[in-house]
Amino acid sequence: MHDEVAAYVLGVLDEDDHEAFERHLDTCERCQAELVALAELPDQLDELRHASSTSDDDPPMSMSH
Amino acid sequence: MCPVLGHLDGRFESADAEAEHRIAVLYQEFGGPLLRHVRKSTGNDLQWAEDVVQETIVRAWRNSARLQWEPSLIWAWLLTVARRIVIDGRRRRSARPQEVEPPEVDMMSVPDGSERALSAMVVADALRSLSEEHREVIEQTYLRDRTISEAAEILGIPPGTVKSRLYYGIRALRELLRDKGVAG
Structure with missing residues (x-):
């Protein structure tokens, strides 16, 4: 359960898992601490969306070198 | 009020x-x-x-x-x-079909555009530094607005593996960005 904190922070857990993790979070201090540590990381990843191509057909970012 | x-x-x-x-x-x-x-x-x-x-x-x-x-x-x-x-x-x-053009065009022309582009480069570099396994789960979930189960199906790996790789990948990314002075 603890490793779901990353998927939770990113908002990508499926609905049932999301609800279960929220309940887990109420009592798990370790996950609470990791939530605080990771909470703003997705904002940094969002920079890639804004910098990406304007076409919806393209991937969010190019990994080619 | x-x-x-x-x-x-x-x-x-x-x-x-x-x-x-x-x-x-x-x-x-x-x-x-x-x-x-x-x-x-x-x-x-x-x-x-x-x-x-x-x-x-x-x-x-x-x-x-x-x-x-x-x-x-x-x-x-x-x-x-x-x-x-x-x-x-x-x-x-x-x-559903796009009613209006996505706003990304405007985003690139706002005054802080170059600052944004710079931090996007730093994040892209950090993402490239991750292992392939870690990078692909971040790309296939968050960056494409997909859930764990959707990404698991596309990648052909169990959902639990996607969650676990995301966990280690996101922690590694945070360390990389912190070293670069981007993350808090």
């Missing part, structure tokens, strides 16, 4: 004065910072961002036990709740 109350159209008619007070305090305390944060992820769509903040505050009010947490944890939780609402909205929007 708290703006959220006016927008909720009597949804809290039966709520007592104390509940109204608490939601007003929540809005005062977190509404402004949350709106500034959410606007970034709605591509500066202010109306959408305001709706997301309202929904986030309502959810916080419904989970009032969590408001006993430390302020840093409340803030982290609110950001996460808001992000989930934005992602759900984006998924709904992309499920």
